[in-house]
Amino acid sequence: MDNSESSYWENRYQNQQTGWDLGEISSPLKAYIDQLEDKSIKILIPGAGNSYEAEYLFLNGFENVYAADFAASPLQNIKNRLPNFPENQLLHSDFFKLEDQFDLILEQTFFCALPKSFRSAYADKMQQLLLPEGKLVGILFDDELPGDNPPFGGSKKEYLSYFNPLFDILTIETAYNSIPPRKNRELFIRLQPKIKS
Template identity: 30%
Template sequence: MDWNQAYLDRNTPWDKGVASPVIVELLPEIPMDAKIVVPGCGTGNDINAILHRNPALVIGFDIAPEAISHLNARFASNPIVKPLLGDFLQCGPDYKASVDVVVEHTCFCAIPVAMRPAYAKTCASILRPGGKLIGAFYWMPRDTDDMSVGPPFQTSEAELLEHFSRYFTLDTRVATVGFPERLGREFRVVMTRRPDTNDEASLRSV
């Protein structure tokens, strides 16, 4: 998937122009003054909603230069938002245990399935003990790879447990809010970083 080309072509059916209703519902999980990372943040619709929680800093990662230039323009006057061009999966060493909240929305389902252990490990690496990974995890596309339905790779509750439970306690339920075509097809997830797995040895064992 050439994400940058999709943004250049304005072929971005996942971008609804507003925050995910699931993320909006989860906003109270975000403490005020938090340092927040949004992986695969696209054009920043969720970041816009997150700003209502008066964060200290919101770092938006995206691998597509076109998405980052959109973010730079959109939040030019807001020093709280830091758009970063790059691979979220590489940011672990830079943010080690320093982040309060990671907000996931259609990034986990967009990376190749083989990279999911690295995604979980990166979230675990950057979150402080007790920090939270909250989000909407897309789980059940219809029997199609039609991108207007949603991003490419589905998941399951069992898979979320497999990848994340070594680092997090999980509260996973089927979201009762959502964009109409995704309703009933997303998990609303709150994960809390366990303090007992915050050592290099366990992180290396992935």
């Protein structure tokens, strides 16, 4: 089954084949969120999955949070855990068809789930979805992860080839606070769209 199709991901959730799911918010993203002061900002979490990040944000007063996923099951899981989470902010959608703009986009295991051939389009779409002062923040694997199925890895050099033309690179460095199994295998990124001339 093609992992660029929603049915692939729906089946993974239905069969509980979700080894990427930490069961809690990722520690680098928690540390980043904890220093945010403006709780009115509009936030997107693409490829959200069960999105403990969306849950953490919402429970900490960030009400303008949107979780998008190709599969319906994880969005329902969010709704089950957070009955007050606004229905219209759970987006059952193809990321590449989203049309809105956001102050902040959080990347957590979405990039590595996409086929490698989608990476350039991912960078283009992220730039489109961000407001001029917006930021793309998150974690990318700093590990090649060979194999024909996701997660797909990569390197800092490869990632910069996609992001440098479109973004100012504010941070791209080894995460200091990864969970032990991912220690020294994750890059923390913080990118801002380049001003279009």
